[in-house]
Amino acid sequence: MHKEDQLVERIARKVPSILGHRASGVLRLGIGDDSAILSPGGRSDWVLSCDAFLEGVHFLAKAHPPDSVGYKSLVRAASDLVAMGASPRYFLMTLALPASRIGTWLDAFLAGMARAARYLGMRLIGGDTTKSRSVSISITVLGEVSRERALNRSGARPGDLIYVTGKLGRAQLGLELVRANLVRRSGLQDVLRQHLYPRIPVKLGEWLARSQAASAIMDISDGLSTDLARLCSASRVGARIEADRLPCVAVPANLFREATKPKFSALQLALHGGDDYGLLLTVLPQRTKTLQRAPGFSSLTCIGQITSGRKILLIGGDSAKPLAARGWDPFTRK
């Protein structure tokens, strides 16, 4: 099992918690999905999630421009709202940073965050600031969704078709470009942009909540293999994914040294690359016609089908192999 998920289970066991659908009263959904859901009365439910973004873990102090750090810290948190079909509204931020970053670095960071807030239609409503040895950001986001319309990851049923948005592995390839100092290489600006300044399918998420066209939905933040395993586990189902249908990023020949090529093949990046913040959704076969009316339908690719067996299989040619969850896990050394 994914080590971060084990840790979350341990925390939830030891601290008074509300787990998933065991919520009651005002709280509709607790720990274990992309966000928690609060249903305070009135026409809307409110969706809440929080996300850490740390120097040396989620971004590199020297390689990542501060405006990307500001932009991405908010967008990746908001992605958890989109994965519930909610409209991003407000955020709170704790920001810890060394004195040396309070000048131009912070200005660029805030400019990037402002750009993300305008793009998402979000506004800052509170927070906490303090000094620290390295930059540490935690963002809590609030989204709004019509009452009882929020989507979750536990509704997938055998026979449902599995879709993803966009190309898989772009952000991971972008990260490798940054690490290898190949950011100026032409023809890869799209890939780099998705890593530094990701766009997320806000309108599609909102449409899915309105139309209730999907049976389950979550965002792909840690990589398809890991996040599909989470969706299947929450829905108590399995899946068959077809390698040939995966919308892979194009990896230029000779970009990587021979030794590292297998790790960075288009297929490996699509299966295990994190940080894309696209959506993973499942749809009843008879609802695929409705799905064609979705905003951004052209960005959707059907990659397989939900099964009743609990295994997750990758179909390639004539073979079907178990697909191990090898996406991003902060507690696994890479």
Added chain:
Amino acid sequence: MHKEDQLVERIARKVPSILGHRASGVLRLGIGDDSAILSPGGRSDWVLSCDAFLEGVHFLAKAHPPDSVGYKSLVRAASDLVAMGASPRYFLMTLALPASRIGTWLDAFLAGMARAARYLGMRLIGGDTTKSRSVSISITVLGEVSRERALNRSGARPGDLIYVTGKLGRAQLGLELVRANLVRRSGLQDVLRQHLYPRIPVKLGEWLARSQAASAIMDISDGLSTDLARLCSASRVGARIEADRLPCVAVPANLFREATKPKFSALQLALHGGDDYGLLLTVLPQRTKTLQRAPGFSSLTCIGQITSGRKILLIGGDSAKPLAARGWDPFTRK
């Protein structure tokens, strides 16, 4: 001006934000008070705040027991709800920690946090966990208060009486005991307890929201001198504080070396010591009789009066001196 407050202003200027009472629609109060207020319809308003708690800044890895770190990280965040008169309900946590802390340290941390959650009646509903080089905790708390009953810090008027709860400076003295490795010294367990496992006046806060007996309220987290300056600034008033009336902690003779004694006098600790998490409130003189019905009224001390001039003065004997804000500021080297 307090450097952290300057930084908050700068962030709010550069990122799309909702400032204080300029909120509209569902949001009733934005940045600048203890918490933000969301009024989603229904009978309750929801109060939100977040708080960082970092190793090396807010606690010392070697000197502070992990169960105190877990306990205090939640209680100090909840203190911002109490300061609005809200009942603590839910929390989200981002927890970043090194692999070396995932064993017994984390167990003790979670036990302390569980104790605080039970004491406050709060439940964990979401979060994010990741590795990091040092422990970094950010907690977002949600509290519930009857619609339009939340209290804030901007309603103090000239003539109002100023009250504080409990003894001032206990937690700061407790910190100095920990720093000086004097934790086993007898007779100071109460002081040490307020530093490691603070109790906060939840019932008094709830009663103040119900009774509307106070004109302004906030928690004393950074020290009386700094927090009173914030309350006065938000209310556009000044204050006169009487040194003789301050409920000071008793500092045993010979506890500190001669050189450091002036810094740790009972008066200095009461004026500038942080971390107490008591309440600071202002009350119309004609409402003091109502206040006598408050739960924990005996813990309240009247320490002075709000004035129309914007100065904050400390009255001692025949002299009145300006009281500088010298409480805790993470961005001022101490």
